[in-house]
Amino acid sequence: MHSEKISAIGASAMPRGHALLTNPALNKGTAYTERERDALGLRGLLPPRVFTLEEQKQRALGNLRRKPNPLEKYIFLTTLQARNETLFYRLVQDNIEETMPLVYTPTVGQACIEYGSIFRRPRGLFISLREKGRIAEILRHWPVADVRMIVVTDGERILGLGDLGALGMGIPVGKLSLYTACAGVHPSYCLPITLDVGTDNETLLKDPFYIGLRQKRARSAEYDEFLREFVEAVKTVYPKALLQWEDFGNTNAFRLLEENRKKLLSFNDDIQGTAAVAIAGLIGSLRLTGQKLADQRILFLGAGEAGTGIADLFVAAAQKAGLSEADARARCCFVDSQGLVVKNRPGRPLAHHKIPYAHDRAFVATLAEAVDALKPTALIGVSGTPRTFTEQIVRRMAEFNANPVIFALSNPTSKAECTAEEAYKWTDGRAIFASGSPFDPVTLNGKTYTPGQGNNVYIFPGVGLGALACGAREVTDRMFLAAAETLAGQVAKADLDLGRVYPALTKIREVSLKIAVAVAEEAYRENLATAPRPADLEADIAAKMYEPVYHDLV
Ligand code: NAD
Numbered sequence: 215m216h217s218e219k220i221s222a223i224g225a226s227a228m229p230r231g232h233a234l235l236t237n238p239a240l241n242k243g244t245a246y247t248e249r250e251r252d253a254l255g256l257r258g259l260l261p262p263r264v265f266t267l268e269e270q271k272q273r274a275l276g277n278l279r280r281k282p283n284p285l286e287k288y289i290f291l292t293t294l295q296a297r298n299e300t301l302f303y304r305l306v307q308d309n310i311e312e313t314m315p316l317v318y319t320p321t322v323g324q325a326c327i328e329y330g331s332i333f334r335r336p337r338g339l340f341i342s343l344r345e346k347g348r349i350a351e352i353l354r355h356w357p358v359a360d361v362r363m364i365v366v367t368d369g370e371r372i373l374g375l376g377d378l379g380a381l382g383m384g385i386p387v388g389k390l391s392l393y394t395a396c397a398g399v400h401p402s403y404c405l406p407i408t409l410d411v412g413t414d415n416e417t418l419l420k421d422p423f424y425i426g427l428r429q430k431r432a433r434s435a436e437y438d439e440f441l442r443e444f445v446e447a448v449k450t451v452y453p454k455a456l457l458q459w460e461d462f463g464n465t466n467a468f469r470l471l472e473e474n475r476k477k478l479l480s481f482n483d484d485i486q487g488t489a490a491v492a493i494a495g496l497i498g499s500l501r502l503t504g505q506k507l508a509d510q511r512i513l514f515l516g517a518g519e520a521g522t523g524i525a526d527l528f529v530a531a532a533q534k535a536g537l538s539e540a541d542a543r544a545r546c547c548f549v550d551s552q553g554l555v556v557k558n559r560p561g562r563p564l565a566h567h568k569i570p571y572a573h574d575r576a577f578v579a580t581l582a583e584a585v586d587a588l589k590p591t592a593l594i595g596v597s598g599t600p601r602t603f604t605e606q607i608v609r610r611m612a613e614f615n616a617n618p619v620i621f622a623l624s625n626p627t628s629k630a631e632c633t634a635e636e637a638y639k640w641t642d643g644r645a646i647f648a649s650g651s652p653f654d655p656v657t658l659n660g661k662t663y664t665p666g667q668g669n670n671v672y673i674f675p676g677v678g679l680g681a682l683a684c685g686a687r688e689v690t691d692r693m694f695l696a697a698a699e700t701l702a703g704q705v706a707k708a709d710l711d712l713g714r715v716y717p718a719l720t721k722i723r724e725v726s727l728k729i730a731v732a733v734a735e736e737a738y739r740e741n742l743a744t745a746p747r748p749a750d751l752e753a754d755i756a757a758k759m760y761e762p763v764y765h766d767l768v
Contacts (some may be wrong), residue, residue: 228767231255239402242764245270246340253768267764271304276304284321289332291316295365296335299401303762306395311719317395317637318388318671320626320651323373326384330425337387338406339389340380342427346440349446358581361452362403362682365389366444370431370463371484371519374598379413380426385461385496389483389674397675397726399761405455406732409444411437441470445478456681456689458483458674464518468567482691485523487670487677488623491716492524492594492697494532495621497702498715499646503617505591508535510545510619513583513590515631516597517548517555520623522567524594530695546571547588550597553579554587555626582648585610592619595631599624603632605640612641619762620645623668627651634665648715655712666709666716676723676729683755684734685744692740700732701725723759730755 229237234254242250242741251257265273274294278422281287291686295302306313315321325332332548345352361431369382393399393634412431417567432440448457457480459470471482481487512528514521525546533541548555548571555564564572578584585593585607593604593611603622611618622631627649634653637645643658648668655664677697680691704717704725718727731752737743748754 215274220637228254231259232531235259238296239301240760240767241300242267242767243270243301245383245764247766250573250767251339257557267301267304267762270301271308274305275309276299284316285328285332287340287521288321288325289334292337292387292620293334295339297394300764303395303401303760305390307723307762308767310395310635310722313650314392314669314671314719317391319373319669320628323375323389323626323760324379324709325388326372326381327375329384330356330380330421330423333425338383338408340410340426341444342380342382342410343412343429343436344427344431346443348604350451351442353447353451355535356405358402360403361405361455363390363393363399363407363678364407364448364452364457365393365460366407366457367459367461368408368409368466369413369426370466372461373578375626376414377415377418379415379418379424380408380410380702381418381424381459389458389460393670393675393678394760396671396722397673397679397730398681398723398761400760403682407441407453411440414677426755433750435715437466441466443475445468451479454685456470456480456686458472458678459485464565464567467519479686479688481669481677481694482519482523483674484519485665485692486527486689486694487674488520488596489523489527490673490677490694491668491670491701492520492621492623493527493698494621494701495666495715496592497531497699498666498705498710499592499617499619501629501702501705502646502710502713502715508532508537508545509540511588511590511594512546512552512592512594513581513588514548515593515595515602516599516624517565517568517571518598520569520596521548522596523597525571527691527694529700530691531698534695547573547584547590549581549584554584582607582610589614592621593617594619595622595624597631598626598629600629600631603637605636608632608637608640608645612644614714615644615762617644621648621668623648623650627653627759634663636664637665646713646715654734662712664712664714666714667719668716670720671719672701672716672725673729676700677733679726679755679759680730680733681737683730683745684737684747685741686734686737687744688735689733690740690742693736696732696736697729700729704728727752727756727759 365386368380369379372378372382390404394401408428410430413430459482529542556577557574620637635656637647648666652667653665
């Protein structure tokens with residue numbers, strides 16, 4: 215995909231002079247060679263010294279580190295991205311542990327909240343209800359015709375922050391940067407989209423500087439028609455694109471996925487990506503405890519997209535390990551905002567996606583009671599509600615488990631169900647802990663524990679790369695299971711020794727490549743790949759990965 219791109223820029227189309235310096239895809243700033251400066255009308259527009267990409271990176275890194283807080287660092291990075299894409303990706307890729315929390319969670323949450331006030335240059339497409347009937351035309355306004363990867367949100371459930379309306383654009387922008395940095399999907403293939411269907415966030419509706427439509431969210435038929443038109447328009451304008459549904463409210467997320475997954479090459483990262491990363495963490499934890507997947511009992515706090523997505527993938531994995539579907543489902547229980555999800559629960563009828571996990575057992579109202587009643591081996595927090603894994607609950611988990619699995623996955627950090635320090639402290643260091651947003655290592659009684667970050671970034675870039683590389687017609691749950699197993703297989707003994715059930719983020723490109731290969735293999739197995747199978751799948755996909763380096767322009 216990479217080499218095709220470079221040769222596609224013919225000599226006649228090559229911008230010159232100032233136009234070249236303001237083209238982020240081609241801009242090299244002070245790194246243009248002497249020859250390029252003469253041939254492309256750049257003489258005088260740049261200071262005389264020619265720098266290397268490495269020198270530019272070091273300078274940019276220094277500037278980044280001098281910024282006083284994460285939001286300023288985020289602004290610095292987005293400005294760099296808009297100026298010089300190659301340098302931005304070199305910097306992000308080579309310093310991924312430092313930059314990931316800035317480009318993505320937790321800083322991206324803050325950036326979304328403040329998106330209106332930090333808004334400098336638009337990035338991506340905003341398609342609002344006002345454009346109904348003209349969505350295909352708006353998609354064609356994007357300057358690149360060959361889009362392959364779309365991340366779209368309607369801003370209703372941004373991370374654990376709720377309805378941020380049009381401010382949610384920070385999420386598709388951030389996720390697509392990760393597709394490039396972590397899996398080498400070429401930046402020009404990537405299109406972030408925000409569908410502005412209004413917002414129910416009263417603060418935003420009253421904010422005189424809010425950038426989106428100042429009206430309540432469209433629901434029911436109006437929403438459905440808008441989304442249907444959007445899906446048709448994407449299929450027509452960008453027939454080769456893979457679309458990732460991102461941060462939709464859960465009433466729409468499940469529906470949109472089910473209605474469209476066979477019509478449009480698409481998946482939902484909050485449901486399927488989260489599921490794969492959590493199941494990979496669970497498989498990783500078994501390597502620490504020596505237990506079997508089919509023996510696990512999982513209690514979820516939060517029965518939304520993330521929770522039921524993880525449970526569904528657990529069921530698929532447990533079935534593969536020999537359990538019946540019913541036995542596998544019985545091993546997953548949920549506590550939501552109304553208490554334990556059980557059959558015939560009093561009050562509101564259960565949402566459709568919870569019904570497969572509404573078991574025939576006694577209702578209890580709280581998580582603490584549910585832990586007592588069910589004695590789970592793993593506690594997975596996907597509620598968006600902080601501080602819900604209390605000392606009493608975590609200590610109880612450590613009473614009946616030698617190594618309780620405690621995954622506090624709610625994002626951003628402020629929403630985590632408990633901190634890494636709490637999980638280790640309350641279990642005397644026996645917990646196998648992972649979180650959605652990063653936590654620093656914790657030292658307890660002289661031993662240092664390094665918590666793993668159950669971040670979807672381990673999964674979605676590789677899945678996207680694999681699906682695109684083989685021309686998949688559909689992204690199936692089996693592909694996500696293959697991705698989870700592959701990710702778990704990438705956890706080294708050294709990671710496990712640190713207490714971490716995920717590989718180091720510094721290995722993310724290798725991990726994404728392995729996942730891409732596993733996803734493509736699965737696509738070939740399921741007869742869903744349209745590209746001819748190359749002799750060496752891994753080498754073929756590796757060659758397609760974008761690498762941020764400068765190419766000679768003359
Ligand atoms: P969702 O809105 O679909 O579901 C939230 C669920 O939590 C609902 O079932 C709700 O009833 C329940 N809930 C809310 N407050 C509760 C409380 N006090 N007690 C019990 N249950 C409560 O949201 P989602 O997409 O499932 O995401 C939930 C959280 O998971 C978010 O914070 C999100 O950031 C996080 N998440 C993390 C990752 C990751 O780290 N890999 C991925 C996806 C989502």
